[in-house]
Amino acid sequence: MQQVKNLAWKTGRLKYLQRTSQRLLYEARDEAYKASRKFVFCCGRGWGKSFFLFSSCVETAIQFPGSDSVFVAPVQRKVSEYLEPIARDVFKDCPDDLKPRFYSADLIYKFPNGSRIIVCGSNQKAFDNIRGGTFKKAAVDEGAYHDYLIELIERVLLPALNKGNGYLELGSTPPDVEHPFDQRYCTEAELGGYYFHATIYDAGYPEDQIAEFKREAGWIESEHRWKSPAHELTWRIEYLAERGLRNPEKTIIPGWQEKFGDGSTYPKKDQYYPFFNKAVSLDVGTKHDLTVALFGYYHYLNAQLVIEDEFKLPGPEFTTLKLSAAIKVKERNLWGSQQPAVRVSDISDIQADLNATHALPFISVSKTELHSMVNRLNLLVDAGRLIIHPRCKLLIQTLKNGIWDKNREEFAHSEIGLGHMDALAALIYMHMAFEAYYSSNPIPLAAPTFTNLDLHGTYGRQNESVWQQVFPKQEKDKLEDMLPEVEDQNPYGDWE
Secondary structure, X not given: OHHHHHHHHHHOOOHHHOOHHHHXXXXXXXHHOOOOOEEEEEEOOOOOHHHXXXXXXXXXXXXXXXXXXXXXXXXXXXXXXXXXXHHHHHHHHOOOOOOOEEEOOOOEEEOOOOOXXXXXXXXXXXXXXXXXXXXXXXXXXXXXXXXXXXXXXXXXXXXHXXXXXXXXXEEEOOOOOOOHHHHHHHHXXXXXXXXXXXXXHHOOOOHHHHXXXXXXXOEEOOOOEEOOHHHHHHHHHHHOOOOOOOOOOOEOOOOOOHHHOOOOOOOOOOOOHHXXXXXXXXXXXXXXXXXXXXXXXXXXXXXXXXXXXXXXXEHHHOOHHHHHHHHHHHHHHHHOOOOOOEEEEOOHHHHHHHHHHHOOOOEEOOOOOHHHHHHHHHHHHHOOOEEEOOOOHHHHHHHHHOEEOOOOOOEOOOOOOOOOOHHHHHHHHHHHHHHHHOOOOOOOOOOOOHHHEOOOOOEOOOOOOHHHHHOOOOOOOHHHHHOOOOOOOOOOHHHO
16 A cells, blocks of 8 residues: 555655545546646535645646745735645655655745745735746635735736646635635636536535534524524535625625616606706725716605716826816716716815816815714615616626725725725715705706606606696596586575
């Protein structure tokens, strides 16, 4: 048996180290490499993903003497502590003449044949020290928990793998928020034929052990229910590896529903639309953020804030000339000659330039504590009083996928094109500046269509009066036609 193990180490084929579930990964990887130099897998807990990825780097180091591989963990500090138990299990059968030496100061495993495995973390961009390398294998562990996954893969690993004609392996459980591991890399792998997906039921555990896992996750067997929706969410993500689920505790706007932005509830323009107060809100971003302008109005009869359109500029491309031109065009296309009741922004210097140079007056938003402002917007959303036109794609995606940072103190920076949740910030500014207009009726009493107004807050068909709605016209009693008609010859009687 020892001779077989020694042969496996000499040839760099360590399949014997893998459990039953890991051997499925092993075989799926070999099949994926027929179509691509990438392998992406999404599995639940209990699959030994980290062990599989690190052993894959070890195989490459043995098979290609003098090569470099990299193992990237989703941590910033204590990377060696993260990997030490995994490496100990991998190397427990390794012959002494093949066993590498670990240099803890540099986080490098150096093999006798000249190969190296570089270990690094990724969060807070701790991967900067491996830029410019040449790799034969790159293994990214728990990809859904890397803060800068796109930058890590596209700007650091792929260029280095292209130079070394190397292979990328990316594995993780699914994220509980929108993340490029799911949205981008899993989707691309499915289409490209190099994707593998599995649940805890596929990992080879006995049924009684899976039942124990389920109880630990929060399943109450006697009552046949979960302790809470959060416990069920954990089971579905961590064990069943379901993608596309969101954790409401991390989401900024947990009450957002698709129907608020798919057009099904969007109000039609009618004779009252010109009377509604319009507004423009602006969040100015720099560097990696976005500058976002929103255009909306308050539908007084439906008591809804309606966002009609949006405009965005990447931070480096921002100029007040571009911004002012875009705002003027949008306003003209949406509202003709009608001026918005309010334009609001967050940066006073930009306001002054827009006003003085471009004749676009903006006011400053009266900011309060961030969580307080978000809570006020959440009340609006929960009441179904926020409606977004489907063309506002950035705003809709931000409402759906915007999350807090890890400390729940600020909005998180997004890797899926949402910036610093700038569209959400612009929406908050509009809501706060517009609140004073919510209780004022903008429809003039002398308006010719005022008779069509239902005082309860809705309105009926055009040219149908409130009186007709409340007091329907009574049908004429047929008995009245049967009564004799008598003409009064002296209608004034004795009063003449």
